[in-house]
Amino acid sequence: MTRYRPPQPQSSPYISKPGYKALNEELKGLWKTRREVTAALSAAAAEGDRSENAEYIYRKKQLREIDRRIRYLQKRLDVLIIVDKPPTNQQQVFFGAWVELEDEEGNSVAYRIVGPDEFNVEKNWISMDSPVARALMKKSLDDEVSVQRPAGPIHYIITGIHYTED
Structure with missing residues (x-):
């Protein structure tokens, strides 16, 4: 048994003007949050042993999630068609x-x-x-x-x- 999952079907590219604006605002907010998480990650990394540092492990996971969402939004905003x-x-x-x-x-x-x-x-x-x-x-x-x-x-x-x- 494999873990392979076929890709999801492509969703429709249509969005309303307020919806597009909300996604754009989310993207801007994620960039601000990413800066804060990166600073916290650097501080946690400076504390020493990273293998047992819960703060470091948590911040790395948080940064991965933020980066994944940023990548998705950047790709998605490029293909969306605004219906106004x-x-x-x-x-x-x-x-x-x-x-x-x-x-x-x-x-x-x-x-x-x-x-x-x-x-x-x-x-x-x-x-x-x-x-x-x-x-x-x-x-x-x-x-x-x-x-x-x-x-x-x-x-x-x-x-x-x-x-x-x-």
């Missing part, structure tokens, strides 16, 4: 849409379709690569949508579509 205008046909579901859905029991839920780098469960922002968003794309008002779940399929009816930042 709503589509011409606002009667269909596309990137940035708030979609109101009703299930078979009459329960309502609203999702905003965003890029994979900015989804947020608390805000009901779902990635455009998620199964629900894929099922919703290019659908119109009053269309029925079926989403396959591990517990079985669930059916929704689209009761509203709007394009606002809220």
Whole structure:
């Protein structure tokens, strides 16, 4: 048995303007944090034996994690496409849409379709690569949508579509 894992499929390159700005701010913050961690690492290294120095080991691990995230953000920001205008046909579901859905029991839920780098469960922002968003794309008002779940399929009816930042 090997530890090989095939690479993840490439996620969609779309992002909203505020999402791009947030990733850029995160990158700038990581560079500041990296300077502080590097200084702490140097101080820990100066204490002597590094093999038993918990502070040194922790700071090295922290620095690796920061560097990994910086590399990811630098590569990702280069390929992202900022979507800052709503589509011409606002009667269909596309990137940035708030979609109101009703299930078979009459329960309502609203999702905003965003890029994979900015989804947020608390805000009901779902990635455009998620199964629900894929099922919703290019659908119109009053269309029925079926989403396959591990517990079985669930059916929704689209009761509203709007394009606002809220």
